[in-house]
Amino acid sequence: MDLREGQTQPILDPNQPSHVYHLALDIGGSLAKLVYFTKDDDHLVDGEEGISHRKALEKSDSSKQYPVLNGKLNFKKFETSRINDCIEFIKSMKLHIGGSQPQENPGSQPIAIKATGGGAYKYPDLFKERLGIILDKEDEMDCLVAGANFLLEVVHQEAFTYMGDQKQFVQIDPNDLYPYLLVNIGSGVGMIKVEGEGKFERVSGTSIGGGTFWGLGKLLTKCKSFDELLELSYRGNNRAVDMLVGDIYGGMDYSKIGLSSTAIASSFGKAISDNKERGDYKPEDIARSLLRMISNNIGQISYLNALRFGLKRIFFGGFFIRRHPFTMDTLSVAVNFW
Ligand SMILES: Nc1ncnc2c1ncn2[C@@H]1O[C@H](COP(=O)(O)OP(=O)(O)O)[C@@H](O)[C@H]1O
Numbered sequence: 001m002d003l004r005e006g007q008t009q010p011i012l013d014p015n016q017p018s019h020v021y022h023l024a025l026d027i028g029g030s031l032a033k034l035v036y037f038t039k040d041d042d043h044l045v046d047g048e049e050g051i052s053h054r055k056a057l058e059k060s061d062s063s064k065q066y067p068v069l070n071g072k073l074n075f076k077k078f079e080t081s082r083i084n085d086c087i088e089f090i091k092s093m094k095l096h097i098g099g100s101q102p103q104e105n106p107g108s109q110p111i112a113i114k115a116t117g118g119g120a121y122k123y124p125d126l127f128k129e130r131l132g133i134i135l136d137k138e139d140e141m142d143c144l145v146a147g148a149n150f151l152l153e154v155v156h157q158e159a160f161t162y163m164g165d166q167k168q169f170v171q172i173d174p175n176d177l178y179p180y181l182l183v184n185i186g187s188g189v190g191m192i193k194v195e196g197e198g199k200f201e202r203v204s205g206t207s208i209g210g211g212t213f214w215g216l217g218k219l220l221t222k223c224k225s226f227d228e229l230l231e232l233s234y235r236g237n238n239r240a241v242d243m244l245v246g247d248i249y250g251g252m253d254y255s256k257i258g259l260s261s262t263a264i265a266s267s268f269g270k271a272i273s274d275n276k277e278r279g280d281y282k283p284e285d286i287a288r289s290l291l292r293m294i295s296n297n298i299g300q301i302s303y304l305n306a307l308r309f310g311l312k313r314i315f316f317g318g319f320f321i322r323r324h325p326f327t328m329d330t331l332s333v334a335v336n337f338w
């Protein structure tokens with residue numbers, strides 16, 4: 001299966017919605033994500049091959065034939081504050097028509113589309129009014145854990161570590177996956193102890209998450225978008241804003257308690273002693289300091305929760321880190337520091 005994201009050109013003929021299947025939505029605090037499947041040709045495969053295609057979906061007799069849906073999963077995201085753009089996209093592509101759950105008597109009831117996240121509760125009337133569809137709610141934690149378990153058990157090279165520009169895939173033995181800590185960094189952060197299929201507990205969380213980086217970043221710099229803010233942070237130097245151990249200890253390490261002179265003693269702390277206004281600091285240094293502060297905090301709380309429950313592995317997910325190597329690296333440094 002081919003996974004595509006951010007398709008800007010319609011890959012379908014909007015007048016031919018029949019190749020679209022299984023539209024589903026996740027409407028979070030920051031981003032509305034949608035996924036839909038576009039089909040190529042149906043074909044049948046023999047047992048072993050069928051099992052490899054459908055491994056986790058169904059384990060059965062290798063003498064049978066299995067229908068295999070040949071096609072692609074397409075991903076698209078919109079800012080939740082621009083939910084109308086998301087609705088327009090669905091409408092223009094007629095995704096809701098082809099992408100509904102199969103109905104016994106098509107046309108007899110409104111189309112129902114699976115949806116997770118707070119937006120499934122906040123926007124049902126809007127979707128009903130604009131698209132004539134019902135949002136069929138699923139619990140976001142249930143789906144998050146089921147999805148993470150599926151990907152970790154089935155998809156080869158799904159999880160990786162990231163340190164100093166080095167991305168290294170982790171070989172996961174499905175028999176040695178549980179228990180683990182799942183840290184989902186969205187607008188806020190949820191920390192979930194996962195012990196098996198459907199066996200999990202949300203053990204912690206923090207409101208200082210991706211929404212905080214984006215929100216505070218917008219207020220403190222002139223950035224208009226998340227990508228711009230992140231791009232800015234790559235170029236910044238947090239030492240111009242953060243108070244380091246060396247700033248307090250005359251350039252020396254505080255070796256007795258294991259703190260090097262370059263460790264951050266106080267995020268944004270330099271601003272209290274400098275006789276400067278916000279405008280005197282470079283926006284890129286502010287963005288860098290903010291990213292490090294939030295990542296360090298998430299890394300620390302994650303580490304402490306892993307310790308609290310004796311969990312040897314932490315998996316991070318959510319759009320805050322997605323496809324952002326620098327953010328992942330910052331988080332890894334934070335976990336390793338602790
Ligand atoms: N292109 C982007 N636009 C907006 N936010 C982004 C983008 N890429 C990453 N993010 C980060 O991801 C966070 C949202 O993560 P997500 O997992 O989608 O959470 P939610 O479900 O709460 O919207 C944002 O708060 C922001 O920090």
Ligand SMILES: CC(C)(COP(=O)(O)O)[C@@H](O)C(=O)NCCC(=O)O
Pocket residue numbers: 027028029030117118186187188189190204205206207
């Ligand atoms: C309320 C939420 C589950 C919503 O999920 P999100 O849209 O952030 O992905 C999440 O923001 C969260 O867990 N916030 C942290 C709250 C806390 O534990 O302090």
